[in-house]
Amino acid sequence: MGYSVGAREGFHGMSEPAGRKVLLQARGIAKRYKRRRVLTGVDLVVHAGEIAAIVGGNGAGKSTLLKICAGLISPDKGRVTVSGSLGYCPQNAGVMGFLTPGEHFTLFGAGRGLSRKESDHRGRKLAGELDWSPARGVLAKDLSGGTRQKLNVVLSALGAPDLLLLDEPYQGFDHGSYVDFWRSVRAWREAGRAVVVVTHMLNQLDQVDQVLDLTPGKDRGIR
């Protein structure tokens, strides 16, 4: 998606001690759905060149926090500041069944100001990094679930956003694709981007720079 805002008042885009630019700053986030309190006073600060994981059991509020960070829903309290461009990969693939992957690349690339050729080039390159070579003429509705999810990930990364928010992005990936996915995430970090991943795969947490645990009663930042 093409949500992009610059630094705002009270936020200067640099922070100690790393000296790297803060790309996402969420402070004091609270959210309730009717009488159900989902998030209370959650903080998350992510710098350029960092991977952050959001963990917690089912219903802990991970997707809610990510949607708030993406600007899709508003918090009841707190403030989110994003510096630079943002890509968001929703938990349920937001792809259109009657378009081919190539048509998705064109459509989403246009939203990023890319030409058809450049969109196709970038889409196929990102797909290749996830061990997927999109066949021409196949509709998204006829892709396997895991491949449709790869398309979802590729679309969120198509515009090379500074900050990438991924909500359980590897659902249905086979093992090799899952390994490829984490390799891509590390490459994005090396390129100075920031990545926030909602995950249940706690065995991957040694790959990330910080972990936000939304489990009620848990200490929030566990690294």
Ligand SMILES: Nc1ncnc2c1ncn2[C@@H]1O[C@H](COP(=O)(O)OP(=O)(O)OP(=O)(O)O)[C@@H](O)[C@H]1O
């Ligand atoms: N639009 C909504 N209206 C009402 N309740 C909602 C809404 N969206 C989420 N909830 C509730 O808020 C709680 C947190 O949901 P959320 O999807 O953020 O959790 P999650 O940690 O991502 O869960 P999961 O691991 O199952 O994906 C859940 O109890 C959910 O039912």
